[in-house]
Amino acid sequence: MCGFPGLRAEDNTGDMSEHAKLLRRHRAVMPDWLALNYESPIEIVGGKGSRVTDAEGNGYLDFFTGILTNMIGYDVPEVREAVERQLATGVVHTSTLYLLRGQIELAEKIVRLAGIPDAKVFFTNSGTEANETALLLAAAARRSDQVLAMRQSYHGRSFGAVGVTGLRTWKNLPYSPLNVHFLHGADRHLPQFAGLSDADYIKVCVEDLRHVLATATGGDVAALIAEPIQGVGGFTMAPDGLFAAYQEVLSEYGAYFISDEVQTGWGRTGDSFFGISAHGVVPDMMTFAKGLANGFAVGGVVARRELVDGLNANGISTFGGNPIAMAAANATLDYVLDHDLQANAAKQGAVIIGGLREAAKDLAVVRDVRGKGLMFAVELADPGSGEPSPPLADALMEETRRRGLLVGKGGLYGNVIRMAPPLTLTDAEAREGLGILVDSLRTVNEAAI
Numbered sequence: 001m002c003g004f005p006g007l008r009a010e011d012n013t014g015d016m017s018e019h020a021k022l023l024r025r026h027r028a029v030m031p032d033w034l035a036l037n038y039e040s041p042i043e044i045v046g047g048k049g050s051r052v053t054d055a056e057g058n059g060y061l062d063f064f065t066g067i068l069t070n071m072i073g074y075d076v077p078e079v080r081e082a083v084e085r086q087l088a089t090g091v092v093h094t095s096t097l098y099l100l101r102g103q104i105e106l107a108e109k110i111v112r113l114a115g116i117p118d119a120k121v122f123f124t125n126s127g128t129e130a131n132e133t134a135l136l137l138a139a140a141a142r143r144s145d146q147v148l149a150m151r152q153s154y155h156g157r158s159f160g161a162v163g164v165t166g167l168r169t170w171k172n173l174p175y176s177p178l179n180v181h182f183l184h185g186a187d188r189h190l191p192q193f194a195g196l197s198d199a200d201y202i203k204v205c206v207e208d209l210r211h212v213l214a215t216a217t218g219g220d221v222a223a224l225i226a227e228p229i230q231g232v233g234g235f236t237m238a239p240d241g242l243f244a245a246y247q248e249v250l251s252e253y254g255a256y257f258i259s260d261e262v263q264t265g266w267g268r269t270g271d272s273f274f275g276i277s278a279h280g281v282v283p284d285m286m287t288f289a290k291g292l293a294n295g296f297a298v299g300g301v302v303a304r305r306e307l308v309d310g311l312n313a314n315g316i317s318t319f320g321g322n323p324i325a326m327a328a329a330n331a332t333l334d335y336v337l338d339h340d341l342q343a344n345a346a347k348q349g350a351v352i353i354g355g356l357r358e359a360a361k362d363l364a365v366v367r368d369v370r371g372k373g374l375m376f377a378v379e380l381a382d383p384g385s386g387e388p389s390p391p392l393a394d395a396l397m398e399e400t401r402r403r404g405l406l407v408g409k410g411g412l413y414g415n416v417i418r419m420a421p422p423l424t425l426t427d428a429e430a431r432e433g434l435g436i437l438v439d440s441l442r443t444v445n446e447a448a449i
């Protein structure tokens with residue numbers, strides 16, 4: 001019996017199912033804005049490889065891996081054993097006031113992989129915190145609160161990160177601690193961009209950047225923060241080369257380039273280990289999180305030495321880069337490299353994206369199939385009006401679930417089905433997932449026309 005009166009919820013839910021009771025309890029104490037997938041949300045209770053099981057015993061192939069968190073699949077022995085070895089030492093965490101071997105080892109690997117000259121790493125617990133840190137470092141180095149960000153971007157849910165988020169669903173704050181200007185890059189569907197080649201689109205975007213810098217800023221801009229492929233924004237892709245063109249202009253102003261690799265890092269895009277490399281950009285900072293520790297909480301910034309050291313402070317991070325997360329992250333990153341999962345992402349992604357594009361030729365509800373490697377999306381539109389259709393995306397979510405496949409949703413209008421399977425996806429799983437997607441799309445298409 002709980003000793004505090006009223007602390008145990010009174011159970012007056014009668015003969016509701018266990019699932020219905022849990023959902024009711026969730027709605028009572030969790031924020032309304034915390035999105036839950038599916039009309040009847042799923043409680044995942046088990047996972048192995050690319051598959052999960054729910055509390056009712058249903059099995060699913062997982063093409064969203066949490067939210068890209070289980071980067072190399074569920075219950076990977078190498079990761080589990082690394083965490084168990086750390087737990088067996090009796091030390092869960094002591095703080096960054098002490099030398100942490102796992103942190104140093106992971107930072108050394110990240111510095112080698114990042115390609116940023118003379119870089120250092122600071123670990124956090126999440127992507128939000130990583131971006132907050134990057135913005136802080138840039139603002140401190142440039143002594144400026146002026147920042148550039150991209151329309152349709154998402155960088156996290158803290159005050160600064162929401163400030164640089166360019167999605168209308170996050171724009172209800174009274175003010176931002178930063179002075180933010182939003183650039184073009186993801187919004188190619190605007191009428192003024194219709195019919196432009198990539199090269200011409202990049203030219204227009206760069207002219208606009210110059211105009212923003214000359215007219216809306218004092219010129220002392222701290223940084224541009226951008227996702228190489230926009231995650232929450234619907235896997236929207238700026239044409240390769242856009243960010244190199246932006247960086248050229250920014251360097252004239254001494255502004256830094258922050259690449260938010262929270263979704264695009266570690267080989268997921270297939271063509272490069274970090275998404276920004278496809279643009280020919282060596283950024284000043286990269287932020288990361290999500291899958292690096294395969295489900296354990298981790299995030300961080302890798303940046304040029306003078307930026308990291310430039311914060312003239314005496315700081316700590318209580319939990320950032322804790323030994324459990326570091327054990328999981330070191331094991332995960334080693335696994336990705338040892339098994340060349342970037343190559344697997346390229347291979348499996350090509351099969352699925354190619355298959356979806358082929359199927360889409362006969363599907364009036366599909367407005368676009370896009371992506372790279374194991375980061376791809378299907379955008380849905382009303383076949384009559386051509387307008388973005390969130391209900392069709394919802395219908396597709398439910399159809400794929402019914403057939404045993406988990407996917408994600410996103411986009412400015414909530415009409416994009418996003419997928420990011422584990423980088424370990426096998427040939428058979430790729431074919432299975434593609435088959436379910438095509439069947440589900442056909443069902444949704446038939447009902448809509």
Ligand code: PLP
Pocket residue numbers: 067125126127128129131154155156157227231232260261262263289290299
């Ligand atoms: N940056 C990007 C690109 C993201 O997709 C996310 C989360 O979805 C974040 C930052 C925030 O990361 P977190 O949820 O770990 O705080």
